[in-house]
Structure formats: structure tokens, C-alpha cells
Amino acid sequence: MKSLAEVRAKMGEEYKQKFTRARVVVGLGTCGIAAGGDKVMKALQAIVAGRVLDIDVDFTSCIGMCYAEPTVEVALPGEASVIYGDVNPENVIRLIDEHVIGKKPVEDMAILQIVENGAKAYEGITLMEDYDFYKMQVRTVTSRLGRTNPESIVDYIATGGYEGLEKILSGMTQQQVIDEIKTSGLRGRGGGGFPTGMKWQFTHNSPGDKKYIVCNADEGDPGAFMDRSVLEGDPHSVLEGMIIAGYAIGADEGYIYVRAEYPLAIHRLNLAIAQAEEIGMLGENILDTGFNFKLRIKAGAGAFVCGEETALLTSIEGNRGMPRVRPPFPAVKGLWEKPTNLNNVETYANVPFIIRKGGEWYASMGTEKSKGSKVFCLTGKIKNTGLVEVPMGISVRDIIYKVGGGIQDDKKFKAVQAGGPSGGCLPEEKLDLPVDYDSLNAAGAIMGSGGLVVMDETTCMVDVARFFLNFTQAESCGKCTPCREGTKRMLETLTRICEGTGKPEDIETLERMGRVITKTALCGLGQTCANPILSTMRYFKDEYLAHINDKRCPAGACTELLTFVIDKEKCNGCGKCARSCPAGAITGEKKMPHEIDITKCIKCGACLAGCKFDAIYKA
């Protein structure tokens, strides 16, 4: 076998060179770019070129703190790296003037510092390991995110990349690789949590001379972006995981199914594939071991159901992405009827770490039945929205309050939606649940792909259920009757309830529909589409009843059920409300309390937003 030693040594040198100059690194994930990271980059380049400065301007992916984007890292040789947040094309000049040239970090913009490789720490800036957002995190899959250049194979290899592949090719048998994954206890990160080692074993054991490896990078869940972040931040780790899987099960070909809405991920994957092929980690006769493995990218057209594994395979085969009946499972008859191993992005990205550091190491993290760490997306009414990686078993409360910093605007927590449209809502009393596959399932939510949407007291739970049903009914592939017709009727029922025309028997109808669709639908989409309704009815039934019986929305969110009222005590008759009302529904004498004619009111809320005396409220 050829060794990577020479390549690694050369790239290691090149990598070290980076740290001999002042570096300014901009976070250019999709989120960073959306927040204006590319403009910051342009401004920086202009400054550096204009002043002919000896500074290395580089880019990386999202470090996870989406709430502080655009982020920029500044590091001087031998000193700690300082991460700055909310950087814009105007204030970036301070980072150059004060930090790079003046050698003094800009404290009011600094978020934290990272001290590595014997560098010197600055005083007065929080260390990453002391910073609340990161304190409870363990960064494995996300370890390179926001730290390396995702378009550089030099960065990947210099930070341990392809060591896992080299290790298995230099003497591990297929079975030994599978056993290592089994030992790690890794479970699929795509939602179901199926043990990965077992899946590999099935595909390995399936008879067939042609087998495939497929990576599910469809990520259709609303509010989820962990797979995108990994693909954008560390594409080589996904490739390496897939190549290792290919070796283990005896496949020589793989597909990455990425949604076309992820152009940056596709771009970086394409680059990574070309780089890996160039140094012989991908393609024919890898490292002279006789092992061949080639990879292709298939861009999916963004149908949620194409994340379902059989629909995904059908789509790669060039047909309409509709699920097929299982069994046979893909491990037996998958792509073009050949045994196929299909895993999620995060699942594959974990593999190189497990191989490098050993299955035991991975299994030492997490709970008895859910090992390792899990990447979550924190979104909704939470202070620190972003990407976090925490050990399995941490409580939902810790994720929300310690990592996520609690609820925005110090409002009251109401529920957290876990697991996307197939998941469920957990109320306050379930917050101490440990995050693992089984506890979440038992509580009526799921781990899913890892989306956590936090909701505060202003969120109506019936409306939340309606939101998810609206999504699933639009995304149903239409193949099976219960899902195609049933989601539509459940959505209509929920809509009626939200509009105040719900009937008492609707509760029973929703329960029956949920029961029947869950039990009879063909694929996971239909089988789980009722979860948002069932879980909100389980924990927030009183809200349903208030809508149906009292025609009232306790959260004040369902517009049709609201009336705007003027508090006569507080109103001083300034008349601002009357002027802002587009429907002419407000009248009153100057300096006298005003009144709203509810028959004219269109419930736009303009009056409420306009009143300076808090005299208008929703009831």
C-alpha cells in the first residue's frame, strides 16, 4: 500500500505556514453570506490590497453562532485566535487597525478567543471553553466548522483527515471496520436512529457483486440546517465516511443526493471530490490497495419526500420520487435493485472520527442506548440561534437555557418542537428529559434530524400544528390514499378551529384520522404526519378546547379570534390609533378615550403598534 505520509508531511508544512502570518478569516457559510459575510470579505480584501498589508485573508464555514453572523476570526502568529461577531463592511476596519496593526484585540466586538498550539491568551476576552454557548458542547463532527477552510484539502489532511481511511486500508478487514462502528454505538442521524453498524452488516452480508453507498443530504425538514452546515464546513469528512463505508460493505460506487437548494454545499462537494481524486483517495486503486471507489453527486429537486430512503433511490434512478414498499429494504434491494447502504450526512461525517479515535472513545460519550454527540439546530424564539453539538443525554432544558441562552425578549417558554414535521411539541414539564432517541420518542417527539424550534407564550399550539400540516399536505407525494387525502382534511379541520368555526366533534375526528393515517400510510411521511397534532393535543388540549368552545385563542395568535380593545383608563385620546387604522374603525373625541368598532376592524394590529400608551390590547 502507498502511504499518505509524504502528502501529509508536505501539506502539514503548507498548513503551518498559515500561522506564520497575521490571519483574518471570514465565516462564509450560507448563513454568513446571507448576513453579509461576503461584503465583509470584499471590504477586507480592498483594505489589504489598498494598503499592501502582509495579511492572509481566508474564509471558513459557520462556526455555529448564527446569531452573531457575520463572524470574523483574527489571529496573529503565536497569539490566540479572536472571534468577532456582527462584523460589517464598516467596522471591519477596526479589526485591521486595532488588532492586526495595533496588536490589541477589539474588546467591544470580540466574542471569545480560542487558544491552541501553545498560543498566548489575551486578557479580558472569554475563552471558548468558558463561553456559555460552547461550555456544554463537544465538537466532533463540527470540529472543523468555522475553523478550517472547507475548500482546502490541505486544511483537512493537516487536521487528521483521511487518517481513518488510511488506517482501514492498511490492514483492517471489512468485518473489523463494521465491528468498530458497532462498538461505537453510532445510530443513524437521519431521524430513525437505526444502529449504523448493523445497517452496514446487513448490506455487507447481502449477496451481490455490485453494491452502492448513498448519502442522504436531502435535508427537507423546515428549520433544519445541520447537514448543510457539515457539507459546507467539512465536505471531506462526509466523503471519507462514505469511502470507508464503501470499503466495509464492498461497494465501489456512491451517490450523494443533495437538494439543489444547497448550491454552496454542492460546489464545495464537487471541489472536495476533485481534490480527493487528485491525491488518490478516491477513484481507481486507492492508495495502491486495489480498492476502487467513485462518487457522484445527484442534485434533488427539493421534494421533502425525496428524503425518504426508497423515494430517494427511485429519484436517483431517474423516476418520480415516490416511496416504494419496504421490505425489501435498500440493504437487500436498493439502487437499481442492488444492495445499497444509505446513511445521513452527519452519520457518515462521524465515521472518520470513530475510525481514527476508536469505537470505544465514541461510546464513552452519551447515554446507554444513544452514544456520542448530536448536532442540533436551535431556532425560533431563542436568544442564541445556531448550530450546536452536544453529548447525547444532556437535557432539553440545558440546550435551551445554557447553550441557547434562554428565550428571546425574556418571554415565557411555551414549547419546543423537536424533530421537524414528523416530530412533536414538548411542554415545560418535559424539559428535563435527556436528549436521546428513546426518551424523546416516549414523550411524543423525536430526535429527527435535529431541529429544535423554541416557542414562547405568544405561539398558539393549534396554529403550530396547522403550520406543520400545511407543510406535509403540500409535500405528500400523493401515492397513498390516507396521506394524500387525510393530510388535506386534517389541515382543513385545523384551519377551521383556528378561524373559530371548529366543532366539538373535531377533536375526535382529528384523533381518529391521526390513528388511521399513522397506521395505514405507506411511508414515514404519512406515518408521522399526525405527530404535531397528536402531541399538541396531548399537552395543550385546553388550547384546542378554548378555540372550539369559547372561540378564543389563549396565545392571542389566531387573528380571526382576536378583538382589539382600548383600555379606557389608559387612553388619553391622542388619536394616533384612529389615524393609523386603515379601516376607519376607531373613533373618538380629542382628549377622550377612543373606541373600536369591531365590525369594521380588520385586525391588522396597526393601532396596537401605533399606541404609545399601551392602551390597546388583544383579547
Place this chain on the structure above:
Amino acid sequence: MSVNLTINGKKVNVPKGTTVLDAAKQAGIFIPTFCHDPEFPRFGACRICVVDIPGMRNLPASCVTEVTEGMEVYTESPAVVEARKTILELLLANHPKDCLTCERNGDCRLQDYAFQYGVKESPFEGEKKNHPLDDSNPYIVRDPNKCILCGRCVSTCNAIPERSVIDFGYRGFNTKIVTGMDLPLAESDCVYCGRCVAVCPVGALTWKPLAGKGRVWEMEKEEVTCTFCDSGCKFNLLKKQGKTIGVVPKSTAVGRPLCLKGRLGLQLKYMDEPALPFIKKDGVFSQVSWAEALNIEEVLAKILKMNNSNEK
């Protein structure tokens, strides 16, 4: 290898690999089906055939579930009945209720099962699909509003390699069986073989030439085999009061292309009053002579010539 199981308490012994649906059939137990087609099994879409198998997480579809040793199956448990009724209610909620004038009245699975499970009305009031009727061509009428999306027409059309004229289109509630670009059948590549009409379990696909000519219970059927080519497709002659009023393809088995020419030829041969046929010329349908429709003008001319010369 054979497998022992019980269905509704009845002991059954069937070969390994048999589906629960077929095992039940062998035991004389009826399970309703819409999408199941013995020619193209394992589609598993309509879910009306679900059964209760203790130990399984859901109610599996019997047409795609294989029997296992010792399996216990209940085909009419309360959960199954609830599921079937709900599925029927859902289908009816999205279906025109004009059974009285529907060509398939009396020969419709949706009607049969609604009767069997006592589903008179649907409790769901809401949006209904509202697609235009496609009677753009002289042979097949498509009423997408009556379509229950069982997919049998798609499988059967796609089974003839160069056809593949129709497929599922759109998503969710808007899902519809479509031709390429969702064109009317007349503007598509359809060859009017009628494989799709032969398998449609409801009134979504019907024969235009037969419209208004009779009810299924008034008609007798007589099987004939087409001899136009060596595929040997089977057709039914439909007879009412002793008169042959139509010819329709019977089985859509593999290797049976069921072409339009065959059907027209049989119509000419057997029907008492065959109407002149239509064929597509330059993309539009026009009524033509039988000789032109069957593409036998030259042969006919030669026969006539030879007959004439023989007579001399």
C-alpha cells in the same frame, strides 16, 4: 417450502413468498383492493387492503405483506374496519357523487366497498378536486375527478416499453395522472390501446363509443382472441339483447399490447353496426374508411382486383 398461518382463526397453509392477500383468497376470505394488480404486484398505494397482524407496528397492506410461519391475521378487526371506512370516506369526500349517471355504476369498486362498509356519506367537507374532463379523443374519456389514483393505469401503460404515456404528476392533494406536459390524451403519444381502461377500478376511464349504450348487468360478455398479430390478445364482445354493441380488451397480461388496430378489426368483424373508425392524421383525429383505419387499402385493392379477374 410452505408456511402455516391463521386468517380470522382459520388455519391456512400456503407456499413461502405468498402475500397475505393471496393466502386469504385461497382460504376463501375476501379482502378489498383498489391498486393491487396481479400483473404488477407490490405497488401498495391505496391501503384499502390493510389487515391486523398482532405484533406488527401498523396495519400492513395485505397485498405487499408476505406470510410468515405462525402469523395471525385478522381481516375485519375493529381497527381494520375503522381504517377502511376512513379511507373510503376520504375517497368519497373527493369524488363526484353522480353514480346514477356514471358509466361504471354497478361495476365500480368504490361503489361496492362503500356498500360493503356502509359508507353513505363522507363526514369531511372541504375542497374537492376540480379537473376538466378529458374527452379530447374518440376512444377514451378520462374523468380525473373520479380517479382514485390507484396507479394501475400507469403500471399497465408503462409495461409496454415504447408507450409509457402516463404517470403521476403534481403533489399532495393536487396529484393527478398526467400525460407528458399534462396534455389532453388526444395531443399525447397515446395509442388508444385501452390497457388503462381495462384495469381502472372506477369510472375515471371509460370507453367513449360505449357511452350510454348499457349497464353492466344488461350485457353479456363473450371472449374472443385477436388474430391480427401473434400476440393473441383477448377481447370481450359486449352483447345486449343479442346484439354486439362493443369490443373491449380483456386481460392486460404481459406481452399483450392490445393495440387499437386489433380492437378496430374485431369491431369490424363482430359488431352488428360498427361505426366508422377515427385515426390520427397529422395530429388530428378524422373519421376514415375501415380499409384506411386497418391499413389494408393495398391488400384490399389487390383482393378486389384478383376477385375481379377470377370472375372473368
